Amino acid sequence: MATTPFIKCTDLTRQYTLGTSENSWLSFRRSETPTVTALNGVDIDISRGEIVGCAGPSGSGKTTLLHLLSGLDTPTSGTVSFDGTDLSSLSGRARTRHRLDHVGIVFQHFHLLESLSARANVALPLVELGRPKSERRQRATELLEAMGLGDRITHRPTQLSGGEQQRVAIARALVTEPDLVIADEPTGELDTETGERVLSRFRQVATELDAAVVLASHDEPTLAIADRLVRMRDGRIEEIETVSQPVESQGAEGEIPHSTPQEE
């Protein structure tokens, strides 16, 4: 396992204002508007090749921490340093590009585009990267086959089960070979056997791609894959446990398909 500090969170705090929508067209704030603190002074370092699990009850701040790590959101105070870059200093456009280049996200509710096939969903980030069509199709197909969905590549999400949709979402997160994989309840819709296969893929990502993986889950068997387990409560880190991994779980059958850069 690599030990080089890769992501460094310092005094990370995120507060949300109650009663106003930041998306409303005519929002205004008053000094007495109540706020809720979703994350309160969190400090954590994450290394390349490391799997970090986040555990805790609902409302403990797990999802907020994942959003800040991935650059989906910015902290109210504190910093998230990603390979030396403070994500808070980046513009929204730059953070979007940062996510495309460096982060793969598996959402709890998958968020697949229902009008596109499984393969098109997986290949979507590669469209934004300007990769050739042949490469996009090949890469997406390989990943879906690795996820056991070789016979489902042309199916649309509405034609897939929850578990199959989750695996498509995972394939989409891995298609750009990210430096950081964020997964919120990645095995929530999977049966035990499929869940184990998916978790072994995360281990492969960490070891073969030297990527950091951060999982949030209520499920203890899922969290058992983690090298470190962060227990959270009320927006704070309650405890960080180091988990010793059994030797047989360090690898998984097959290898993660690697993209082969094609000549421009």
Place this chain on the structure above:
Amino acid sequence: MGLRSFLRRLVGLLGVSARRTYVRATDTAPGRTWLSVGGVALAVGLMVVVTGIGVGIATQSTVYSENVDYWITPETDGGSSALVDADSPQFGSVHPTAAELTATDSITYASPVIQQPIRIQTGSGEAEYVVAVGIVGHSEFTEIADTTTAGLTPGDPYYANGTWTGEVVLSSGAAELLSASEGDQLTVTRPQAGADRNFSVATVSPATQSGSQFPIAVMQLSELQAITGGDVNDEAGQIVVSSTDPNTESMLTDIYPRSDVSTRAGLNAQAVFEEELPLALSVTAAIIAVVIGTLFIMTTTGLSVASDRGKLATLAAIGISGRTRFRLLASEVLTITAIGGVVGVILGLGGIRVTNIVAQRTLTSGDVASTEPVVIAFGFVISGVIGLLVLPYLALLLRRVGRAREVGG
């Protein structure tokens, strides 16, 4: 970023857009999609019909509810007038020519016309000069030189050794000059060929027309020819043709060599139509179509973006840039408006067809509206304009909706 990479992104994006549009139209949101297409199609279709009518007027493919009179006159150096060109060049064999023209489906009637000053003597012995106008009567030919033709037997019975009718219709000015009234006997005292000829006043034209004060005497063409000597070569100075067919004018130019064809009746009103009304119609129709179509697409786009809020947030979350998201939705909007434009043009062409059929059954024998290529092109252009006008609104929506942080767990 290289050009090739940009093109790959663009092509890939268009593929995603096309796929999304297809699935929305056939599966996930067919109602809203086809409502959008229908809104644009309706606006464009109506505009195409109105513009088609405007272009129809502008290109003279339109005729009006009243027949248009075409006048065939011998080519002269100066201007001509129905009342003063008594010694102008004459056409020959005018009766057969007029009969042939009248037999044409698109022509209501055709009549040679002679104007000749003649001296008429009344029963009291007084004689005055009037302008005699000779015509071939027809039931639809009701007036000439602001004088009614009622009272003249149709068909010029005296032609080709027929019966002398002696019918003459006097304008109110002629009746006043001659102190004559209906039924009075008149004599042409200066016949140029043969003996005096007797006439009877068939009708006195009412003094309601602007030119009724002029001394006009309308009579059968062949009888006036007999007086003036024009019967030898069957001569007339002009031929008047009444038709509702817009192609008549070009056909008439081939009747006689070295002749001019002009429209007299409704000429001024038509000139106004030709230049200004079609343009006003087209501009108004275009503005209304753009406003209606744009508002329609803006509304449905707003609904689509609101319902796609989660998907747009997902795209942002996985790293799809705001510019790409805008291009994706913009291409979908432009696709929808383009389809709407095509459907609208088809609807418009159908509307023009229906308009022409209805018009031909109720108003005229010709086409009211035209399907010129410019009308079709105009429809596509307007649908494009509608799509382009919606894009700023779309950009504004995307600044507020579908940001990455909105994505749920």
